[in-house]
Amino acid sequence: MDFNSPRLLLSFPIELLTEIIQLADLDTRSSLCRVSKGLSSLSTPILYRDILLKSSSSVVKCLSTLSTCSSSARYVKMLHIAYNTAQASTEDNIIESVELIKNALACLPNILRLAINPPTNERDAYELAICSTTFDKLDTFIWSSKFTVELLEFLARHHQKLITVGFNFEPLEQIQIHRYSLENVEAIVLPKLVKFYGELHHVRLLGASETLKSVTAQWTGNVEDLVGFEKSIMCLGQAKNLTLGHSARP
Structure with a gap:
């Protein structure tokens, strides 16, 4: 069987691919390295990409070995970080989740660069395929997760580029x-959040009214920006219960 064929690997059932990694990890990390070495540099990240879409705990121990396989490994690692963060929903691990998202965001500019520039060779074509899957995963991850300031800032900065590469808002x-x-x-940071929310007019803000009120009440920036932000949301009738802290100001 030609394990160097990415197409062949992609045709494997996800359950079989997962089993391959689980068996490889039962011994030591070196056994996973041997499996990876038997694959081409193009096949390996695709293999792990698909497995990570239905990640198991055994994969967590394997990720560090990917860095020696190809430059695509960082995208796969980012996928895992996103997957892990999406699972973090309790108050106890909020701080840890913020750190994980920071690590994930550090990888995204490279993904954007590759996705926007047309592939010039086979490797770029496969990495672009990985990027597409990454964005599919991020769609699920971002919209099902609680937002952090870092994530909001990234989305605000790259809003138009994300649309260009097919990110669905x-x-x-x-x-x-x-x-x-x-x-x-x-x-x-607050003006950035105001600007971002003002651009996404279809946004509904849930569970943040009191906290936003507290934050904006202490802000000494341009009050007109906040007024415009509030009106842009209120006019759509999607946040009628949201009252920002500046509202009582003259």
Whole structure:
């Protein structure tokens, strides 16, 4: 069987691919290295990409070996970080989730660069395929997770580029914001959040009214920006219960 064929690997049932990694990991990490060495540099990240879409605990121990396989490994690692963070939903691990998202965001500019520039060779074509899967995964991850300031800033900065590479903002119905993030937001960050929310007019803010009120009440920036932000949402009737802290100001 030609394990160097990416197409062949992609034709394997996901259950079989997962079993391959689980068996390889039963011994030591070196056994996984031997499996990876038997694959081409193109096949390996595709194999792990598909497995990570239905990740198991055994894969966590294997990720560090990917860095020696190909440059695509960082995308696969980012997928795992996103998967892990999506599972983190309790108050106890909010801080850890923020750190994981920071690590994930550090990888995304490279994904954007590769996705926007047309592939010039086979390797780029396969990495672009990995990017597409990454964005599919991120769609699920981002919209099902609570937001952090770091993630919001990234989306705001790369909003148009993300649309260009097929990132779908339309299904967005709500944004849940980490209480931890907003309570620790710096004044310099708030205008970015205002601008981002103002551009996404279909956003509904849930579970953040009191925290937003507290944060904006202490902000000494351009009040007109906040007024415009509030009106842009209120006019759609999607956040009628949201009252920002500046509202009582003259």
